[in-house]
Amino acid sequence: MVMNEQIKASEVVLKGLDGENLGVVEREEALRLARELGADLVCDNLMSSPPPCRLVAKGNARREREKQQQEERKAQGGGKLKEIRLTPAIEDHDYDTKLRSAEKLLKDGNRVLLSVQAKGKEGAKAKELLERMLADLAGTGRKTTGIQVSGKGAAVEVAPL
Template structure:
């Protein structure tokens, strides 16, 4: 990002503080206007001639650039998978707590792996419990895989919308 005196072009296409087009202006005049309004002159792109420049509030340009970098870094990171463990005989209050926790995780952009530990003939109960949870969390995420019953656990993974 090129700002103020670092802009070497002789003429710039100037965009005002409120987004209005001020036309083609010599760089010296644009800098004088920026100082008069107590704002920064920021060059958006050097690819065109004359380069488009904006009048942006002092310090706001750096803040916007920093936010843009943070967003790009956040998009690069792969979503994490967080695991929530349950039992088929879970109390209603505890189930509600797990449901809220899963909703928060999905809203945060991470995937949730719901795992129900089973023993004996609790497979049907565990599957019904997971189906209810998936239905309740459908506003926040969708199933990546079906409900998988394997040995001592039943699980399903929900990906954020």
């Protein structure tokens, strides 16, 4: 969203405060009209020639832009980040339970952080366990970070498809 003096086109297609069509107007005339009415000149699409612009009550344009950016961030972010903790010496039944839990979270649109805490000499098994879990979750999610091994633990973040 481009506003006021940021608009560089020489002519614009202008709409008034109530949505009435004012036709093709020079940029300077549109800015003067916006100042007189106490409004902002807003252009949503610079790709057309002349670009369509509209007059918006002062301050509303900024609120609209912030709301639009917030919706874009929300759509892009993918849900909340939920953590599932595992141990390298996990039983098959427990592994299946954690796998179902991760699949459910991914289907609900949440991101999942799979973390493994190892004790003693189990550190090598942590990465293998995460690779197995990622292979089993390939149908519902994809990893966004590589497997991060630190000390005696390992973690990976998985986002829904």
